[in-house]
Amino acid sequence: MSDHPKIPAVSMRGITKRFGSVTANNHCSLDIQNGEILALLGENGSGKTTLMNMLAGLYYPDEGQIFLDGREVSINSPHDAFSLGIGMVHQHFKLVDVLTATENIILGIGEKGKLDLKAAAAKIRSICETYGFDLNPDQKIYDMSVSQKQTVEIVKVLYRGARILILDEPTAVLTPQETDRLFTIIHNMKDDGKAIVIITHKLNEVKRISDRVAILRKGECVGVYPTSEISIQEMTDRMVGHKVVLNIERPVPKTPPEQKIFIRNLTVVDEDGLTRLDHVSFYMNTSEILGVAGISGSGQKELLESIAGLQRVQSGSIEYKDDSGNLLELVGRDPLEIARLGITLSFVPEDRLGMGLVGDMDITDNIMLRSFRDGRSVFTNRRTPKKLAGKIVNDLDVKTPSLATPVRKLSGGNVQKVLVGREIASAPRVLLTAYAVRGLDINSAYQIYDLLNQQKERGVAVLYVGEDLDVLMALCDKIMVLAGGKLAGIVDPRVTTKEAIGLMMTGGAGKEEQKNG
Amino acid sequence: MAELSAEKTREPFIRIARRTGIHWYQSWGVRVVAVFLALVVNALFIHGVTGLNPVEVYRIMWTGTFESKYNFLTTLRDMSILYCVALALTPAFRMRFWNIGGEGQVLMGALASALLMIYGDQLPNGLLLPLMILCSAAFGAVWAFIPAWFKAKWNTNETLFTLMMNYVAINIVNALTNIWRGAKSSLGTLNTQTKAGWWPKFLGYRFMPFLLIVAALAILIKIYIHRSKHGYELSVLGDSPNTARYAGINVKKVILRTMILSGALCGLAGFGIVSGVDMTISSGTARGYGFTAIIVAWLAHLEPEYMALISFLLIFLDKGAAQITSAYSVLNDYASQVITAIILFFILGSEFFVNYRLVFRRRYPGMPAPASAAASAGVQTTDADRKEGARS
Incomplete structure (x- = not known):
């Protein structure tokens, strides 16, 4: 551990990661200090998660170096990341429902010697006490609320000795009260000297909790700013690359509601x-x-x-x-x-690829999901859906290589636009x-x-x-x-x-x- | 922490990366190289174990199919049956319904034809043959309908169910042939005198009409899965049953309909064997094609045109193996099976290299890659390759 405060906990230098022709990260350089909360901002597909996944050992960078406390490291697997003290809490929890919190937390650690659940539970309790988590180690996961499950995930990485924590959209599933509680905990962790990265889309939360803001745009780091010196409007503008009007309208309808x-x-x-x-x-x-x-x-x-x-x-x-x-x-x-x-009746379900769309099919085929029965022919007509698909892609600015791209390969925002576009198109x-x-x-x-x-x-x-x-x-x-x-x-x-x-x-x-x- | 990071500073020697935007000629190049490598490994095996000249062994293998017109046509004949079964399984597999019961469905189809040949030999062929086709398709369809109905109704596991149905079919056929053969050791060729229920010869060969039927079937299946509303429905269902429900697709109906089709086409293959090739029935009538066809269908990515190629290759290997077994006493049945297995293994393995590439450690870490793998392979990086990882 670095005693010298000047050496960053993590230093990423010139990180580049390509997926085929798509460059997810292009020569990104980023420092994360001990005892700070860094917010990582960017549009969908700007490479935030990819960049962090390289820290967590899920991907390996094509180019660039990663330094921990000034020493170059190579993180080849999540296991490497853990042993280097890097822990990531993903957006989707990876917990075994029928096991208790303790069992989930020690799962896969592979400590030598006899399995001692009691000692593990005691250690978990002390972690909870230190940071202010509210968690019963013996509770089964299926009995837990989303917020409790998230607590288990965070305690899991702390239990493994993480001193660099990456939280991917942690507040997406929380109530305001739960968010407050989480932020208190994050502050406690910061005071304990941990380096914390938080990925989020909620800019007012960024303003509230972070010390510095790093902004990614199209895979490139466009800047790192002290949070106190940048307004929400400026953050948005830098993320998007141009001016954005930030207010939601509530128009008064022309026809009275019935x-x-x-x-x-x-x-x-x-x-x-x-x-x-x-x-x-x-x-x-x-x-x-x-x-x-x-x-x-x-x-x-x-x-x-x-x-x-x-x-x-x-x-x-x-x-x-x-x-x-x-x-x-x-x-x-x-x-x-x-x-x-x-x-x-149009319906945009929560599970986009599992219910609203067919992941392996292309945009055109997905557009015709609602209308493929039209006409008496036994054959499908792809001409009309194709035109509609082109219009949706155009109107909603869906970023896709072509209409023939399977929707599974589009980024989340674009998948959603295809789905919403189709549902609205049926008037x-x-x-x-x-x-x-x-x-x-x-x-x-x-x-x-x-x-x-x-x-x-x-x-x-x-x-x-x-x-x-x-x-x-x-x-x-x-x-x-x-x-x-x-x-x-x-x-x-x-x-x-x-x-x-x-x-x-x-x-x-x-x-x-x-x-x- | 310090000693850990010290040993972790090196990039792994080989990494596996997903290939994106590969051209058809590259993927076929990979496959051809795989076959060539398989031949090299086989050559080492043959020479190492038997001391024979591998080139000579390969030549003999080649003759299994290409020595004579007769050999070639037998290969075509067997291929057409295998192809038919693979085509039959395709709609079910596209629906992700694991129909492992092709063997039983073919056998039930064959049984229907045999029954008619035995008990309907008084009928004129013009009436008997269409009746055999219909009944064979119906028997196969029923055999596929049973597990499909249980799946639709109670969501039973279709893999186990269809598999078990095979053994039921085999034993029904065993029981019946035991009765029919009486004191004889086997049933023997049926209706040798009257030729009732035998396909008429066409272009000099009895199986020729069936071959043409299968060719037509291939085109129809191709259209069915890609262009028809039915085909669209079963693809949606295969990818996500919830999306199918959401789109108002009647899941039960599609499962039943597709399996009836799948079973009926398997039954048709059974008819083809009994009426055009064997003129008799035994529990081995289906030749294991119900299982081999699964390999054919998946190796061809469920596309009918590639299935023709794969089924030809498998039959070619089979004939070649038989040929070398008879030519060399040292290369018995088992040895030739090893040769076939090695070739198949390499073809299966080549699919990995079609989808993935290996990235070796660069000599100068930190330097920009001299030629990114995509560029060096000459990949015109098409756009169809955004990866999930590119999302944020």
């Missing part, structure tokens, strides 16, 4: 007999964006899939009012039957979106917000399940809060506060609000 979908006492019980949605009742209006806030796993997925006809519903009803005022029951119908009722009356901007960079996210607002102005009933409360408050006309499958209340974002919503999300608010107005 009730479109009525959901009454919707109850969903999953295969394990757990109640996922518990007598949820509300309605959706045309020309309105209804936000859904809640800790992930509070029933958002089941709610959307129930409306889309993909979820077995235990009880309750979902009725759609068609143009002549008739009420059509959607429960018990599959997506095709719903479409055949003449209801154009829906109802648009359901789940985490439509998750993992998207700021530019793409604002494009999606604009698209949603356009749909609202077209008179579409939009349901927006989101995780960033700032965005929900700015974009939505109403916000519905789900807590543990129950409706915690429906609030007006113009008059309520983030904290109030956060409290409702954890089930703290009164239950009498369940019956919504």
Whole structure:
């Protein structure tokens, strides 16, 4: 360990990494100091994760050198990274559900001697005490909330002696309260002299927590700035490379909202007999964006899939009012039957490649997923979808080598644009979106917000399940809060506060609000 | 920490990197080199073990297919049957339904034809043959439908189920041939006098019509999987069942429909064997092609045109092995199987090098690579190669 404060904990010099013709990182140089929090910013595909993956031993750089405490190292595997004291907490947790926190933490360490779970648990407790984690080492993972699972992941890297921590979008899945707690912990770790890198898209969080900001653009490091000397607007401009207007509009629709979908006492019980949605009742209006806030796993997925006809519903009803005022029951119908009722219902599911798109198929083939049945021929018609695909790629600025590229090979933001583009292209009356901007960079996210607002102005009933409360408050006309499958209340974002919503999300608010107005 | 980092400063000697944007001539180049290397290794094996001249052994292997018109046509005949089974399995595999039951489905098809030849020999061929085709397809379809139905209904494991169905089929055929053969040691050729249920000769050969049917089938399957709505549905289902549900595709219906098609085409292959080649039935009628066809289908990346090539190659190797076994007493059946296995091994291995390349340690670390692997290989780096890693 370096005693000399001037020598950075990590120093990356001239790092280049190519994937075929794509250069993910181009001669990137970056220093990370002990006892500092460095925020790594950049658009999707700007090479943040790739750069950090090279520190974590998942990739090996094509060119360049990495120095730890001034000594050149070669990190060939995650194991090397661990033994050098580098730990990365990935966006997607890698935990074994049926094991306890302790078992997960010591998994794969391969310490010599007898397995001593008690000693391990004691060590975990002392780590928790040092930094202020709230974790029960004997709890099974499947009993844990997302935030607790994240705690396990962080404790895991600390347990292995990491002194350089990389956190990839740690707040994406947390409530404001949980984020606060995480930030306190990160500060404690910083005070302990650890070097911390945090990758995030939320710029106000960057402002709040980091000491310095490193900005990547198209694989190149465009600059490192002390956080106190750079504004959010400047950060965005440097990330994107040009001026960006940063505000979400909430236009007043030209046509007054009308009730479109009525959901009454919707109850969903999953295969394990757990109640996922518990007598949820509300309605959706045309020309309105209804936000859904809640800790992930509070029933958002089941709610959307129930409306889309993909979820077995235990009880309750979902009725759609068609143009002549008739009420059509959607429960018990599959997506095709719903479409055949003449209801154009678009759905942007949370799992883009697992449900909304076919990863191995190209953009054209994915565009025709909804419309391939059109026409009476037994053969598929690719001409129209191809034209539409070209238009979506063009209009939404999808970065792709060609229309024939499998969508699996596109970056997250571009995958999402293809999906949203297709769903909007069918001129829906109802648009359901789940985490439509998750993992998207700021530019793409604002494009999606604009698209949603356009749909609202077209008179579409939009349901927006989101995780960033700032965005929900700015974009939505109403916000519905789900807590543990129950409706915690429906609030007006113009008059309520983030904290109030956060409290409702954890089930703290009164239950009498369940019956919504 | 210090001693660790000291020993870790060297780049690994060889790394594996994914190849991107490879041209067709490069990938075929890799495969040709693989076959050549296989021949070299085999030559060492042959010479080392038997002391024979490997070139001479290869020449004899070659004659298995190319010595005479008869040999060549037998190769074509067997290839067409193998090809037919591989084509039959293709729709199921594109749906990621692991139909390991091709063997049983072929055998059930063969059984249907044999039944009609035995009990329907009074019928005129003009009626008997179409009836045999229909019944063979139906028997094969039923044999494939059973596991598909269980899969659609209760999500049973189709791999085990279809595999087990093979043994049921084999034993049904065993039981029936035991009854039919009576006191004879085997069933023998059926209807030698009346030739009922025998394919008429075409261009002088009895299997020729079947060959043409298979060729037509290949084109139809190619169109079916790439151009039809059915083909689109089963590709979506194969990639992601959830996306299929989302797109309003009836998952159960597609599973059943595709497996009925797959089984029916297997049954057709069974008909081809009984009516055009064997004129009899035994538990070995399917020749293991139900399994070999799996290799054919996957080696060809489930594309019908490459399957023709692969099935020809496999039959060529098979004939060659038989030829050297009869020509040399020292190269028995086992030795020729080793030779075939080595060639297959290299072909399979070459797929790795088509997809990946090895990156050797550069001499001067820190210096820009003198020629990046892509450039030195002459890759016109096409764009179809953004890798997941390029995302942030």
